[in-house]
Amino acid sequence: xxGVTQTPKHLIxxxxxxxxxxxxxxxxxxxxxxxxxxLDQGLQFLIQYYNGEERAKGNILERFSAQQFPDLHSELNLxxxxxxxxxxxxxxxxxxxxxxxxxxxxxxxTVV
Amino acid sequence: AQRVTQPEKLLSVxxxxxxELKCNYSYSGSPELFWYVQYSRQRLQLLLRHIxxxxxxxxxxxxxxxxxxxxxxxxxxxxxxxxxxxxxxRSNQAGTALIFGKGTTLSVSS
Numbered sequence: 001x002x003g004v005t006q007t008p009k010h011l012i013x014x015x016x017x018x019x020x021x022x023x024x025x026x027x028x029x030x031x032x033x034x035x036x037x038x039l040d041q042g043l044q045f046l047i048q049y050y051n052g053e054e055r056a057k058g059n060i061l062e063r064f065s066a067q068q069f070p071d072l073h074s075e076l077n078l079x080x081x082x083x084x085x086x087x088x089x090x091x092x093x094x095x096x097x098x099x100x101x102x103x104x105x106x107x108x109x110t111v112v
Numbered sequence: 113a114q115r116v117t118q119p120e121k122l123l124s125v126x127x128x129x130x131x132e133l134k135c136n137y138s139y140s141g142s143p144e145l146f147w148y149v150q151y152s153r154q155r156l157q158l159l160l161r162h163i164x165x166x167x168x169x170x171x172x173x174x175x176x177x178x179x180x181x182x183x184x185x186x187x188x189x190x191x192x193x194x195x196x197x198x199x200x201x202r203s204n205q206a207g208t209a210l211i212f213g214k215g216t217t218l219s220v221s222s
Contacts, residue, residue, distance in 0.1 A: 004155075033209055042213065042214035043198060048208070055208075056209055058209060090155075102158075103148075103155045105155045106155065
């Protein structure tokens with residue numbers, strides 16, 4: 001157990017809907033990363049937060065947004081869902097910007 | 113552009129055979145490279161990072177700046193090594209995020 005907790009583990013929803021994925025980082029970790037894993041694209045970096053502030057954006061669609069709260073947990077919001085958004089979404093955390101990143105188990109999103 | 117290339121999607125070997133998982137990168141400056149492993153239905157775990165020069169589970173990787181490579185090697189494969197292996201590069205353009213290759217599935221059979 002890496003200490004990074006993601007909920008829910010599985011999510012099935014219809015096209016056009018909106019979902020929220022939650023990530024609780026390891027205790028003391030300030031940095032949170034979100035990644036999308038799909039069969040054709042592999043692991044794509046979406047967005048990074050550090051101590052509540054957005055740090056960097058990767059290949060994140062405009063329909064997606066995220067935030068990190070004062071207690072350092074993070075949420076990834078996905079809206080106007082399309083079939084192609086079906087993927088495994090991973091959260092990772094690290095104690096600072098250069099430390100090893102620990103990954104959660106992921107949330108498997110299926111859009112039908 | 114910062115990029116990681118893993119040319120093999122699948123590598124199949126027999127137990128006891130040597131293993132080499134290839135990783136090439138594109139980066140300007142001094143790269144920080146990692147290998148992560150993902151066993152079936154489990155989370156990604158850090159296997160090793162080049163700055164620590166450790167050998168984990170018998171795996172080693174050497175950074176070759178001339179060839180821009182960071183290949184993962186193990187002299188004798190075990191069945192429990194079967195997993196997906198990802199090579200990753202720490203970005204200096206996208207915060208400090210890791211940029212991953214597409215991964216190589218290692219299958220070790222007896």
